[in-house]
Amino acid sequence: MSTEQTVAKAQLSVRNIGGIDETSVQFMPGVTILAGENATNRTSLLQAIMAALGSNNISMKGDADTASVEMTIDDETYVRELTRQGTTITSDGNPYLEDPTLAELFAFLLESNEARRAVSTSADLRDLIMRPVDTDEIQAKIDRHLQKREEIESELEELDSLKNRLPALEEDRTRLKGEIEAAKEDLAEKEAELEDRDANVEQTREEKAELEDRLAELRSKRSELEDIRYELETERESLDSTRSQKRDLDGEFDELPDAPVGEIEELESQIDRLREQKRGLESEINEVQSVIRFNQEMLDGDDGGLLNALEPPTGDDESEVTDELLANEHVTCWTCGSEVPHEQIETTVTRLRELSQNKLGEISDIEDQLDALTDEVRDLEEKQRRREQLQRRRSSLNGEIDRIESSIERLTDRREELQTEIEDLESEIEDLEDDSYEEVLDIHKEANQLEYELGRLESQFDDVESEITRIERRLDEESALEERREEIIAEVGDLRTKIDRIEEQAIEGFNEHMDSVLDILGYSNLERIWLERVEREIREGRRKVTKSVFELHIIRQTDGGVTYEDTIDHLSESEREVTGLIFALAGYLAHEVYETVPFMLLDSLEAIDSDRIATLIEYVEGFSEYLVVALLPEDASALSDEYRRISEI
Secondary structure: OOOOOOOOOEEEEEEEEOOEEEEEEEEOOEEEEEEOOOOOOHHHHHHHHHHHHOOOOOOEOOOOOEEEEEEEEOOEEEEEEEEEEOOEEEEEEOOOOOOOHHHHHHOEEOOOOHHHHHOOOOOOHHHHHHOOOOHHHHHHHHHHHHHHHHHHHHHHHHHHHHHHHHHHHHHHHHHHHHHHHHHHHHHHHHHHHHHHHHHHOOOOHHHHHHHHHHHHHHHHHHHHHHHHHHHHHHHHHHHHHHHHHHHHHHHHHHHOOOOOHHHHHHHHHHHHHHHHHHHHHHHHHHHHHHHHHHHHHHHHOOOHHHHHHOOOOOOOOOOHHHHHOOOOOEEEOOOOOOEEEHHHHHHHHHHHHHHHHHHHHHHHHHHHHHHHHHHHHHHHHHHHHHHHHHHHHHHHHHHHHHHHHHHHHHHHHHHHHHHHHHHHHHHHHHHHOOHHHHHHHHHHHHHHHHHHHHHHHHHHHHHHHHHHHHHHHHHOOHHHHHHHHHHHHHHHHHHHHHHHHHHHHHHHHHHHHHHHHHHHHOOOOEEEEEEEEEEEEEEEOOEEEEEEEEEEEEEEEOOOOOEEEEOHHHOOHHHHHHHHHHHHHHHHHHOOHHHOOOEEEEOOOOOOOHHHHHHHHHHHHHHOOEEEEEEOHHHHOOOOOOOEEEOOO
């Protein structure tokens, strides 16, 4: 197996771009020099590359109404079709880049490139570097995150408030529980006392019949009220238990993943296809095994009777098997009856056995897939069955909760009715009683009051219990809210530092590469050219705001070794060109343009002397997969002969 790597070539076909009628050019990774005098279509070819990559900064041939460019990279082809419509040019097709902004700023470094000219025109360097970054969208994201953080913090503050309420509520619950137990004991004592007093009351039936009837009715009502109170207590306990079961089932149900029927059907369809494939392979193996056994019997000489019965072949219609059965020691071919070499039959049998083994291997792979798919279907079906079981149980519990709540409501209403009826009976008895019954009636009143007080305490206890449960459920959300708040804080930090990181990378990249380039190009009186990020207060409308700017510093050195700061206006044309190119390179690296744009283009370097052009290209060539440079012949001659040259376009 070859270990050579495939070289990624780029093929470009051009028609009616700039001054080019039609041409086709192939680019290899590395440096390509377009060598020629001015007006030799070098810039037109660079524009064609730009057009294929997605730029709209294109000019068509003056006498053409249509133009096209096609580029193939890594077996992918990108086409642009251009049409002249009056004074405008429209384009169609699929360029390499959807958005060419980064490339036009930092990769297409022709003479008019904005980043390259920014130094000499004293443009806002920071604004140019940050132009591809949607700072408004970043700020909008920050604002949305901050709003969400405020909402979460508001919820957490509410949870803190609820958390602070819990101790008092728990104290209330404990207190009410004690008071309820005490009220039950008092009520039991009063009812026992009432029973004793009722047993000792002796009145003639004729005189006290009506009073006795009322007292009997009062006792019956009070007995029923006691039963109602007991049923209410039982139903409330049952409601708490049922709700607890429902919460447990809800938790288990929520943790179970969905198992859509469609997914199971798709898996079963895959299983059916694999089983059908397995049956086909098994059938093929059976056929191959039959052929192997027959041929082996032929080799062992066990089928002589069959061979004697074979007719010799007629005409030219001989099978492919016959053609393969030829060797030194001959046997009779079972397909045609002719003599074929013994060794060739053995070779064929060996090949058939290898084929059989390969088929068996395929079956083994299919069986592994079947086992995995079957297990997955079984697991999904089990989870689905469990979900359905849980759903049915949850529905049943919901019905039970509704029933118990209805029962509690009914019992509560009946308790209130009984309390009203008891009060009415007590009023009637007051009218009928005499002094001998006054004490008994007072006991009835006290028992009734205790019953009422017990109901009130139990109602308060239920309210406190419900509030504690609600708060505890809310507090379960606290951990998730705190985690989300930390995530948002981290995301806001990343968004806020994103702009700073790009600015710092651009500054560091410019300063590092500028130092290196000045060192290798040997500008004798230039000590250093460097960028500094400073904060300045500027006016926007009626208000002043602080913004960062990139400040360019130029440090010169006299023959006597004295350094001083100079201005851009005093740089030579060559120095300005180099500084502009390095600034564009800094943007190229800060925005990682090399990740999306395979080409870097250079032209109009005449202001730099030939030797320095050669040194500069050698320095830049490693930053892009394809570096295409347009040079005059005398400048191109100073470059390494290893670079590919195109001189005719």
